[in-house]
Amino acid sequence: MKLLTVSGSPHIHGGLSVEKVMWLVILAMGPAMLASFYFFGLGAIKVTMVAVLSAVLFEYLITKYIMKEKSQVGDGSAILTGILLAFNVPSTLPIWMIILGSLVAIGVAKMSFGGLGKNPFNPALVGRIFLLISFPVDMTSYPILDKVFPMVDASSGATPLAIVKEGLGKGESVTDLMAQIPSFTDMFIGMSGGSLGEVSAFLLLLGGLFLIYKKVITWHIPVSFIVSMVLFSGIFWLIDPEAYVNPLFHLITGGVMLGAFFMATDMVTSPMTAKGQLIFGAGIGILTIIIRVWGAYPEGVSFAILLMNAVVPHLNNAFKPTRFGKEIKNV
């Protein structure tokens, strides 16, 4: 007699897999990655390769020799973490620091919690913050872009955010400072100093829209992040435009696009319902501005995301989905 497979329903599957999710995100980062190779040259390629290879290797070794489990390194999540880490560091960072950053990202932030899906904080961001705090000089020195890209003649080593932060601290006016940084259009397309993934806001935005179109992420986190950030910084700008910069400047500089579309939307470390995601995104937007304007660091996106990561379990408890027959009023 022929033996049939017996299992509970449903008997068909939509075909989405962890691998597919990860590779779609990697694909979406492709254009911005290529742009970083173009702007920063070999340094960017070196950083990306070292970060990816070390992330994959650490995950493999840890699952095999410490956790003694079957390695799931083929799911692409370690590759993604590697790319994200590379996007978060300057192209001039020494190789050993990148490897150390990978170890912290994969070993401490991901595998020590049990691997994919169990980590409360975004691994790549933990890696970045570890490096930023440990090696502040190396992490904030950026190559002078005009060597590679002769059209740009500003941004000698510091990011526009750092120039503005320092200048405002010395009491310079916004108008004077704006003259020292590239134009908004240049910054939006990618012609300014910064980490690998900070340079092209435009291509990151494009990749983000691709992910929304592919239904890998939803609009809730990026939109609430960006809107709250613009509104919150807009209030101060309206009060005193010489002491506080234009919201648009905040929007296109630093890690906002990378954070909004690729870091904050990390499924593992963001809330699960639309309502929770809106609060989560808004929190990141406001915290980013607080850190940028009043904090010690010129850039606040990564700290803001990590702080909001910590709140995610509470958001999941507080914002349940709309239950059938409970909240929607009957006609």
Add this chain to the structure above:
Amino acid sequence: MGLLTFRIGGIHPPENKLSKGMSIQGIEIPEQVVVPMNQNLGAPSHPIVKKGDEVKVGQLIAEAKGFIAANIHSPVSGKVFKVEPRLDSTGFRKESIIINVEGDEWADGIDNTDTLVKEIKLEAKEITDRIKQCGIVGLGGATFPSHVKYMVPEGKTPEFLIINAVECEPYLTSDHQLMLEKGDEIIVGIRIMMKALGTKKTIIGIENNKPDAIDSIRKLIGSDSDIIVEALKVQYPQGGEKQLIDALLKRQIPSGKLPLEVGCVVNNVGTAFAIYEAVQKNKPLIERIVTVTGFPVKNPSNYRVRIGIPISDLLEKANCDMEATGKIINGGPMMGKSIPSTEAAVTKGTSGVLAIRKEESKRAEVRNCIRCGKCTSVCPMGLEPHLLSIIARQGENEKCEQELIMDCIECGSCVYTCPSSRPLLDNIRLGKSNVSFMIRQRSVK
């Protein structure tokens, strides 16, 4: 204006209606049929025949015992061979009446012709009695005894009769084909149901992937305004009665309540046809339309099948390549049950027989939950399958109840969409059975 649909969750799996447009065919009656006693939701029926008894087609052979129960009639004429437990489609041995077929002789008083009888002679009470007598159950798959729905408490006359012609399960086409071929009978059936309920208005919900059925039913209704057809946006699980009422009327049944709570009674379109036959022709429920389909099936078809015929006969008739088949499903791919053996008989609840290719019959490897929230976003009841799955597995029954596990309609959308292929619904079913046990214990105390 966009098409109507339900407001929470939902998915759109590939429709794969392979047997679309295939006219309903008869199928040869085998030498022996096996009629299981547990064909409906609720209590099993009690055999009233014994070995050696002569039976005719449509003769009562098992009686309903209990409130939610249904009569069973002989689907064939011949001699009772045995009354004993036989393997049924759930994989368990269940009490069954086995009949050796001799000829095809019908019991007295049954009109076995195709003549349309429009005039409804019976009164409301008589209609309900006839539905009960003829063993009619919901033919959408849940097999809830129909007469119970028509025993509406005094003063609670439903505002709407909803006819479920959604057929949202992929592959299945039996309701679709029935509407194309038996539209007149269905409309008389609906009028009978309206008379029994005292309801003045009926809405037939049909998904927009069946435009020919929508047109043909609308044409047959003509200028009457008390029955209307609503075209619905294709979205699974629209055939769930809660989802269907929400789609049609924007009313949501509160947790744990019945459709009557929002002024509705919902019946399947196949049930409307069965009720027509019972009331106008005095014909009990001894056959039904079954879609036999799937990629290994060479001739996907819609058959009119007597209850008790082995599923293997249907697969053979439709030319199913059993070598390429890994799984056989009783029903549709989303909510149907996989059967351990094709020896099992067709019952009142067999809306389809679906063969799944070998390579698609095993589940993918289970991965860690990546907390993507897709299960939550597609859940049509607004539940959190990832959470229910974990707490059900841990045996946290009180917490499961608080998180509304009993609201789960087991549509399977969460599992369909899960990128980590987690067995969410398996765990939730476990939790549901534990919670319902806990609730029963509580009422005992």
